[in-house]
Amino acid sequence: xxxxxxxxxxxxxxxxxxxxxxxxxxxxxxxxxxxxxxxxxxxxxxxxxxxxxxxxxxxxxxxxxxxxxxxxxxxxxxxxxxxxxxxxxxxxxxxxxxxxxxxxxxxxxxxxxxxxxxxxxxxxxxxxxxxxxxxxxxxxxxxxxxxxxxxxxxxxxxxxxxxxxxxxxxxxxxxxxxxxxxxxxxxxxxxxxxxxxxxxxxxxxxxxxxxxxxxxxxxxxxxxxxxxxxxxxxxxxxxxxxxxxxxxxxxxxxxxxxxxxxxxxxxxxxxxxxxxxxxxxxxxxxxxxxxxxxxxxxxxxxxxxxxxxxxxxxxxxxxxxxxxxxxxxxxxxxxxxxxxxxxxxxxxxxxxxxxxxxxxxxxxxxxxxxxxxxxxxxxxxxxxxxxxxxxxxxxxxxxxxxxxxxxxxxxxxxxxxxxxxxxxxxxxxxxxxxxxxxxxxxxxxxxxxxxxxxxxxxxxxxxxxxxxxxxxxxxx
Amino acid sequence: xxxxxxxxxxxxxxxxxxxxxxxxxxxxxxxxxxxxxxxxxxxxxxxxxxxxxxxxxxxxxxxxxxxxxxxxxxxxxxxxxxxxxxxxxxxxxxxxxxxxxxxxxxxxxxxxxxxxxxxxxxxxxxxxxxxxxxxxxxxxxxxxxxxxxxxxxxxxxxxxxxxxxxxxxxxx
Numbered sequence: 001x002x003x004x005x006x007x008x009x010x011x012x013x014x015x016x017x018x019x020x021x022x023x024x025x026x027x028x029x030x031x032x033x034x035x036x037x038x039x040x041x042x043x044x045x046x047x048x049x050x051x052x053x054x055x056x057x058x059x060x061x062x063x064x065x066x067x068x069x070x071x072x073x074x075x076x077x078x079x080x081x082x083x084x085x086x087x088x089x090x091x092x093x094x095x096x097x098x099x100x101x102x103x104x105x106x107x108x109x110x111x112x113x114x115x116x117x118x119x120x121x122x123x124x125x126x127x128x129x130x131x132x133x134x135x136x137x138x139x140x141x142x143x144x145x146x147x148x149x150x151x152x153x154x155x156x157x158x159x160x161x162x163x164x165x166x167x168x169x170x171x172x173x174x175x176x177x178x179x180x181x182x183x184x185x186x187x188x189x190x191x192x193x194x195x196x197x198x199x200x201x202x203x204x205x206x207x208x209x210x211x212x213x214x215x216x217x218x219x220x221x222x223x224x225x226x227x228x229x230x231x232x233x234x235x236x237x238x239x240x241x242x243x244x245x246x247x248x249x250x251x252x253x254x255x256x257x258x259x260x261x262x263x264x265x266x267x268x269x270x271x272x273x274x275x276x277x278x279x280x281x282x283x284x285x286x287x288x289x290x291x292x293x294x295x296x297x298x299x300x301x302x303x304x305x306x307x308x309x310x311x312x313x314x315x316x317x318x319x320x321x322x323x324x325x326x327x328x329x330x331x332x333x334x335x336x337x338x339x340x341x342x343x344x345x346x347x348x349x350x351x352x353x354x355x356x357x358x359x360x361x362x363x364x365x366x367x368x369x370x371x372x373x374x375x376x377x378x379x380x381x382x383x384x385x386x387x388x389x390x391x392x393x394x395x396x397x398x399x400x401x402x403x404x405x406x407x408x409x410x411x412x413x414x415x416x417x418x419x420x421x422x423x424x425x426x427x428x429x430x431x432x433x434x435x436x437x438x439x440x441x442x443x444x445x446x447x448x449x450x451x452x453x454x455x456x457x458x459x460x461x462x463x464x465x466x467x468x469x470x471x472x473x474x475x476x
Numbered sequence: 477x478x479x480x481x482x483x484x485x486x487x488x489x490x491x492x493x494x495x496x497x498x499x500x501x502x503x504x505x506x507x508x509x510x511x512x513x514x515x516x517x518x519x520x521x522x523x524x525x526x527x528x529x530x531x532x533x534x535x536x537x538x539x540x541x542x543x544x545x546x547x548x549x550x551x552x553x554x555x556x557x558x559x560x561x562x563x564x565x566x567x568x569x570x571x572x573x574x575x576x577x578x579x580x581x582x583x584x585x586x587x588x589x590x591x592x593x594x595x596x597x598x599x600x601x602x603x604x605x606x607x608x609x610x611x612x613x614x615x616x617x618x619x620x621x622x623x624x625x626x627x628x629x630x631x632x633x634x635x636x637x638x639x640x641x642x643x644x645x646x647x648x
Contacts, residue, residue: 003634003635003638004634006638007634007637007638007641010638010641010642010645011612011637011641013641013645014641014644014645014648015613017590017594017648018594018598018609018613018614018644019613019614020590020591020594021590021591021594021595021598022520022524022595022610022613022614024591024595025520025524025591025595026517026520026521026523026524026610026614
């Protein structure tokens with residue numbers, strides 16, 4: 001028998017099994033492909049050999065079955081994908097019937113849009129190999145205003161030696177230098193369907209370009225005329241001021257719902273004015289030219305996968321601070337989620353800020369009540385509510401009278417309250433690390449994945465979160 | 477240096493049919509659709525070679541990013557992507573020290589013992605053998621296509637595949 005004939009025999013003998021294995025292992029990117037520990041014991045080898053011998057007679061049949069099954073599964077998945085593939089629904093720009101008045105989403109050009117990438121920030125939440133979050137802010141300019149938004153993604157950090165040398169990010173082949181810390185920005189022409197935004201700059205290695213692809217698609221759709229979100233995969237919650245700041249320092253939020261159905265997000269945004277006081281900010285927010293303060297008072301609603309901007313009456317929080325962190329804007333948001341899964345998803349994509357240590361917040365709310373939040377572990381997340389006139393936290397020992405944000409999340413009718421205070425933001429810088437240094441003007445929202453207790457005194461409401469349930473779901 | 481007749485192409489692939497001629501640049505390719513349609517499989521290919529999902533994803537992203545830069549001159553986008561992924565994956569595993577330092581995701585075995593066992597044996601093959609096996613049985617490359625993709629003589633491809641399969645057969 002010739003070598004080629006022997007090779008053909010081997011292929012015939014092993015091909016089906018190999019293909020079945022590949023179809024199973026390689027077609028599913030949730031399955032790791034790393035080799036197993038080969039330090040199998042001698043007994044283990046004997047057992048494996050015996051097992052193989054006993055199985056050998058069945059292997060061909062099993063391989064064939066697997067091949068058929070794999071093909072069938074693939075077909076089914078393909079069919080499911082086609083069935084569940086998101087479809088744009090023109091004209092379905094839903095406005096939530098909440099107690100806020102509706103304002104239609106501005107209608108940008110449906111074709112080519114111009115985006116100005118205004119910032120990139122990143123933070124390291126763990127050693128190399130763990131997730132970093134990276135956020136790209138963009139400004140899309142239209143004829144009669146500026147629409148702003150966010151791209152949010154989670155990137156994976158690789159060791160320094162594995163980082164890509166080029167600091168350039170590219171968008172559809174066009175160089176787009178994205179500077180952290182308010183560096184120069186460069187306008188990039190985006191075309192419909194662009195997916196190639198690389199965030200290799202600053203040592204970030206994108207784990208999933210799909211994240212970016214999805215995010216860019218989200219841009220297209222959220223700013224597009226009446227288009228439903230394209231099967232968003234995750235819920236992001238970010239906050240950052242745009243550049244230039246005054247007078248258009250606005251806070252931009254984007255949401256990508258992991259499962260739009262059943263999740264309702266209401267966010268209200270206020271601009272910050274470089275350390276202006278709450279009073280002046282509030283005064284300005286009621287008198288300023290809406291076109292100058294585009295985000296002023298704007299509430300973003302995402303309901304059932306649809307997007308809208310609405311005006312909301314329940315302004316809650318304003319945050320100003322006469323320092324660099326003053327760039328951080330105020331957010332008042334209410335997030336209602338139908339179940340804890342949504343919150344767990346939110347956790348994955350909110351700006352990471354918590355450290356691996358217990359955290360206690362104490363805050364005095366604007367109505368004189370005091371608020372204490374104790375949280376343990378790392379984790380998410382935030383949302384709305386009430387203006388905090390004074391706050392401190394045990395983590396930094398710092399106290400601030402400059403205010404912060406407290407927020408509540410209602411889960412199955414149970415309100416959860418969290419707080420965000422300026423001390424956290426300073427902490428991020430003080431703890432150092434290259435990754436942290438990049439975070440300059442991203443609102444740091446601390447969350448309580450492992451919420452221990454929330455107590456509101458002074459006549460306020462006492463919240464009793466379902467701690468165990470949440471801890472289990474959020475993972476601490 | 478773009479592959480024009482490398483991996484087998486699905487003639488029904490609408491993405492590919494957008495190029496009326498194999499000799500004409502595919503400047504009108506729908507990158508978004510191409511990405512969505514082939515990213516996972518390309519990632520699987522890269523992962524099979526590198527044994528690291530994260531690295532594989534990066535490789536695929538690089539390939540797409542490269543395609544965006546050269547889309548005007550690429551005649552066969554999918555072949556380009558395959559070639560890019562294979563080359564990058566091979567380069568990655570050649571830098572063994574670096575590859576070993578890369579983080580790997582935790583083991584999440586499949587639920588089929590035979591599949592696991594087969595895959596573990598493939599993963600344990602020397603890198604070049606593994607690449608050849610994967611290209612042959614995952615991508616259905618011909619010997620000639622493997623040789624072209626890897627820049628190896630045809631005889632080397634056959635002998636490498638023979639050794640790999642012999643090893644696998646012995647272990648099975």
